[in-house]
Amino acid sequence: MDASLAEDVFLDLTEAQVIAEVQKSKRSKLIVEEYISGTELRITVVGGKVVGAYIRNPPNVVGDGVHTIAELVDLKNKKFETFIYPKRIHLEQEAEGHLAKSGKKTSDIPRDGEKVTLWHYRNNRHGAEFETATHLLNDSLKQVVISASQAIGLPVTGIDIVISDDENTPGSFILEINERPNFSQHVFPDLGASAGMLPFDSIIDLYFPKSTFNKFNNAMFDYKPVLNTMQSGAMDSVALPVIRDDFQHFRINFRSELVAEAVALKLRRSGAFIIVKPQTAGAEYVLDVLFSPRSLMFLQSDRKIIKELAPELEKVISWPSPDLVKATFTSEARGQWARIDPLSELPLSF
Known part of the structure; x- marks a missing residue:
């Protein structure tokens, strides 16, 4: 409790x-x-919506006909020892007792391909394995957990539920509702590439409704390069751009990493603020772009290339007029030239 x-x-x-x-x-x-025995799930509910789910399977090893159960546990533990949140299986006394119920000992050598369940605990602490299940939930089960979260008034909850496999106790049963749910399992290596970042995006959208996920004129930035640079001693302060109403923000998906990088290069040179990161679901790549009016002026010279590589981006941008671009840069260029050589009156053209 x-x-x-x-x-x-x-x-x-x-x-x-x-x-x-x-x-x-x-x-x-x-x-x-x-x-109650059955299939156990952790379902995450954010703002009255189901945003993620995974099945919690008990810790197990698969035999190879060579190693003992204890050795297979050690091999499996080494596979995960490099992760920040390590999943380690401990062969405690309870595991020995569970194996004994099926007539096994940790010194036994399982057959090749034989799956041996070590015990029935299904949490990360005991070495459980997780299987993504968001796409498997039906509307009825979703409504059960949504109603549960609303009943206790928590906007972000992790609900543990078991779907009974006993015909004498059919149905789904809530084990507990977590007010401080751990989200690491949603991106744990067991889940593979299909596990997205939806729970995290949903939480940010709930508390910051004008976030970039909702395509408002705000922006996100990659803080790690800034943090690394500051820790290196190369700088002691960083000024982020002040985002005004005349900034334009877009999020564009690409199927090709090569095209995404090519477009990103052009945008960087123009002074646009961007983040390029591969999506976890599918083969798409995302360009999250924030344009200032000035960056769009610089990008004018690459507009033809942008249209060829990313026609959907070129269409939605509100481009500044060519006359405004010419007048702005001509004025600035004359000012720079005057500071260098006040006596010169050479005409400039663009």
Whole structure:
């Protein structure tokens, strides 16, 4: 009742085990619930909408006919030891007991391709595996978790739910509602390229409704290069551009990384503020572009190339008139020349 990461949570206990755990527990409050087996999911709800879901599978290893169960666990742990949030399987006493129920020991060598479930805990702390499931949810299940989040009035929730596989207890059952849900599993390597960033985008959109995701005239910037540069000692302050109403913001998708990079190069040279990053879903690449009026003036010379590479971008830009561009740069050029040589009256043309 007062912890996280499945601390002091015990599953599928006998009556005697329940009594034993209650007697030795040092906590002031405990919850005893009916155990229902089935498919367990974490579903994230943001602002009354389901924005992400994944199935939580119990930790397991797959035999190769050579290594023991204990050795397979070590090999699997090494695979994930480089990640910031490591998923490690610990062969504790409970795992030994779970294996014993199926007549196995950690010293056994499973057959090639044989899947061995180590225990029934399905959280990251115990080495669970996650399988993306957002696309598998039906409208009925979505409404269950949306109603649950609205019932307790939390705008951002992570709801744990189990879909029973017991014909005596059919249906879906809410295990708990997390007011501080962990989002790392939504992008954990197990989920692969299909796991998008929708939960994170949705949270930002909820609290900052004028964010770039909604295509308002705001902007985002890549803070890491700025942070790295400041930490290097090369600078001690950074001035970000003040975004005015005459700035233009667009987000354009490309199927080709090569085309996206080519367009990005032209935009950078013009002084536009951009972020280029590959999408996690599919093969698309995104250009998130913020144009100042001045950057569009510089981009005029590459307008023909932009039209060929990104016709959809060229069409939506509100281009400054050629006369305004010419007048602006002519005026500035004359001013620069006058400061260099006040006596010169050479005509300039563009």
